[in-house]
Amino acid sequence: MSTSVVSRLARRMTPGTARAVPALAACLLVSSAWAAEAGSASTGEGQPAVWTEKELTFVYQGFTTKYSCDGLRDKVRSVLLDLGAQKKDLKVQQLGCSSSMGRPDPFPGVRVKMKVLQPASGTADDKQTPVAAHWKPVDLKLRDSFTTDSGECELVEQIRHKIVPLFAARNVDLKTNCIPHQATATRPTLKLEVLAPDDAQHPAGEPQAAR
Secondary structure (H helix, E strand, O other), X not given: OOHHHHHHHHHHOOHHHHOOHHHHXXXXXXXXXXXXXXXXXXXXXXXXXXXXXXXEEEEOOOOOOOEOHHHHHHHHHHHHHHOOOOHHHOEEEEEOOOOOOOOOEOOOEEEEEEEEEEEOOOOOOOOOOOEOEEEEEEEEOOOOOHHHHHOOHHHHHHXXXXXXXXXXXXXXXXXXXXXXXXXXXXXXXEEEEEEEEOOOOOEXXXXXXXX
């Protein structure tokens, strides 16, 4: 509530109630500042985490857009890296492909082995030294063009339901309106926060060398 608005309200009130307006305005301003500070601090907050092995078999089934096996493999690999899979240990192999290389396949698939960050439990059961990590916002875009992205609505939905659960993710926001056999009128969006390492070379709590 702005100062000018408070002043206008005060002129319309009785002397007794008008005296309470400054205190009310002060409370509102403090509350607004606290909310803004809390919102900015939520993204990027620290979270000790450990690298955890994950495996996935993903078979794409869609009516609107078809993919070749190598095309789906490259696209899934890119998505996994965007979501925080460790690059050096990421393995994405084609699965169940029946068409020749470069041609769309009826049911292209991939088999994935990877390591992803999961929140450290802080118990003696953890076999790895936690690494310093933080929550990173991701706006997942399969391509940079509205025309091509809008045709991949079904793939975005399947990524949300079959791939995202393997990662430590929060505030997942999926917006799609898939219509079989035609591109959607709106671009599908998938926004979320995932764990990302502060510095993969240094475990949490380990001092870094001076530079």
